[in-house]
Amino acid sequence: MYLNALEFLEEEREAWRPFEALDGLTDDQMDTPVAGAHGWSGRDLIGHLVAWQSLALAVANDLAVGPDSATKTRLDADWAARGDGINEDITTEWRRLPIDEVRRRLRTVPGELRGYLTVVPESRWLKHADNLRYFIDETIDHYADHQSDLEAVLDAAR
Secondary structure (H helix, E strand, C coil), X not given: CCCCHHHHHXXXXXXXXXXXXXXXXXXXXXXXXXXXXXXXXXXXXXXHHHHHHHHHHHHHHHHHHCCCCHHHHHHHHHHHHXXXXXXXXXXHHHHHCCHHHHHHHHHHHHHXXXXXXXXXXXXXXXXXXXXXXXXXXXXXXXXXXXXXXXHHHHHHHX
16 A cells, blocks of 8 residues: 555645644633534544554554564454443543643654654564554544544634
8 A cells, every 4th residue: 555654654644734733722622522523522532533643652662673562462452342442531531631731742642653653664564464554543544534523623613
């Protein structure tokens, strides 16, 4: 699908760019539930996406130092056992965070993930079908899945 890592990273960067607008919400807007976003607030949307990016970052960290990811194996098993219960835990955790921490993670985690992927040998992710699918699922496809939520949150803030 991708000829090299840069091609993936550029596509991921462009897909993420619209979500950076969430940083422009006021603190009150961050915590206002939006019906058109399944009742999520901006904080909830950020938490959902950035938490999964953080998990992908942990997988990338594993793959930077070895051919396999114990984190991915654990996450796959956890998802099989709990599914959306994981997402509920993420929402609960992120609602407890100070808003400054939510904003910090929004600003830093996506770039950290991109940075780590640049040092992971392509054979361990880009040329590895299962791992590539994982990174696409947690980034590009995940962003697309939540594009309408982003639009609803931003529209509600206008």
